[in-house]
Amino acid sequence: MALHKGPEKHEERTISVNPFYGEANPVGGMTEAPPTHRLPDAPLAPSTAYQLVHDELMLDGNSRLNLATFVTTWMEPQAGVLMAECRDKNMIDKDEYPRTAELEKRCVAMLADLWNAPDPAAAVGCSTTGSSEACMLAGMALKRRWAGRNADRYPGARPNLVMGINVQVCWEKFCNFWEVEARLVPMEGDRFHLDPQAAAELCDENTIGVVGILGSTFDGSYEPIADLCAALDALQERTGLDIPVHVDGASGGMVAPFLDPDLVWDFRLPRVASINTSGHKYGLVYPGVGWALWRDKEALPEELVFRVNYLGGDMPTFALNFSRPGAQVVAQYYSFLRLGREGYRAVQQSTRDVATSLAGRIAELGDFRLLTHGDELPVFAFTTAPDVTSYDVFDVSRRLRESGWLVPAYTFPANREDLSVLRVVCRNGFSHDLADLFLADLTRLLPELRRQPHPLTRDKDAATGFHH
DSSP: OOOOOOOSSOOOOBOOOOGGGSSSOGGGGGSOOOBSSSOOSSOOOHHHHHHHHHHHHTTSOOGGGBOSOOSOOOOOHHHHHHHHHHTTSBTTOTTTSHHHHHHHHHHHHHHHHHTTOSSTTTOEEEEESSHHHHHHHHHHHHHHHHHHHTTTTTTTSOOEEEEETTSOHHHHHHHHHTTOEEEEEOOBTTBOSOOHHHHHHTOOTTEEEEEEEBSOTTTOOBOOHHHHHHHHHHHHHHHOOOOOEEEEOTTGGGTHHHHOTTOOOSTTSTTEEEEEEETTTTTOOOSSOEEEEESSGGGSOGGGOEEEOTTSSOEEEOOSOOOOBSHHHHHHHHHHHHHHHHHHHHHHHHHHHHHHHHHHHHHHTSSEEESOOSSSSSEEEEEEOTTOOSOOHHHHHHHHHTTTOBOOEEEOOTTOTTOEEEEEEOOTTOOHHHHHHHHHHHHHHHHHHHTOSSOOOSOGGGSOSOOO
16 A cells, blocks of 8 residues: 655645535534544534545546556446445454355365366465465565575575566565565566566576566566476576476466466466466456465465464464455455356457457557557557657656546666556456547547647656556
8 A cells, every 4th residue: 555644734724514415404514624634523424424525536537447557447236235245244254254264265266276276176375455465475485485495594595586677566565575685687679578588597596486477567468487487497407496486467367267278377387386366457356355376285385374263263374464354355256156267258358359459549540659469468558659759658648637548658667768658458347439439539639749849748757647
């Protein structure tokens, strides 16, 4: 979550209350204007409190028009009802809510089967608050396994984790919080993610693992997980180093099994020790739920698992959080049950069709050059064509916001800081009709953008709220 500070100086500003909020007595609704940065002295009527918060939230963007987020922004009403029925259930209290715990167990088993675990019954997994927590847990397991194998040298030796520079920021957090050296493979030319051979060359006796991304957030491309495992196999043959792989399938873990069944990236590769995904991305559930799975018990050191009994029963847990609602887990099981393999395939194919179609039509405008086409993740990145000098991607992002569209513009990391792009994430609910409206708004902006004397964005860091 974002960190927030209090106001620079104490604010005495109050919230204006409409007289009509006092339903029976309009004047009574104005008896107190509540402060914004300290607790009110007295209670408000629930209808008044609701309306004040509701009115302020109207200034948020429309989530359905947010083409920056990977997070699910639409579910069926029945899923919303189930979530409302379960919002008061504490997911950690498995003795008090055994059926919710059973649904979590079933989801883990379904994912183990979906990701081709050699023995789904032997796979170990858990739900999390999202992929960021799942990645933290996977990283902890990698570090602890490495520490156990190197007990004669650790803590003197410093562990490292190898990954592409395109990884999601949660991996940088993991390395920072758990004192692991991050060894990053930079981008080169038109390669915008990890190179398997370059990753293998960064490995040594202190490498706890290599992270492969099945669906880069920068451009939507899959990293070559099978090639990465092959490069590490060759490394082991030369040096004896046995380096495990974790697959960050935050998005692709719920896309590739349905649309790319012949792509080998999961537990079919013996070197893949663990996989995570976001249930609240292409798992089609509202935030926040994620999943972390390990190939077998050997991949998850037992000492990381805590057993809690004060709530009743013996509950093995592996989590950074403790109390959290069971609603999202129940919604995940609902989605699995509701859609099945064929349903997920249909939904994900629809989003990919929208992405590839929209990407192709944007390319036909002539002002833009595609970096990816939406044919892996339903996500594509594009930049301005070489002959476009009157505006840049930050101008486009800013102007699209005027029509309600949130499209991130950002600069790539080393060694492609020279490249700035726009990225469109197509999710369930972003239909062909909405894509048509988006293209119409983009097309309508172009004549005015072409007449600019030069790009108008002065502060590119402030031009978009998206920084990864």
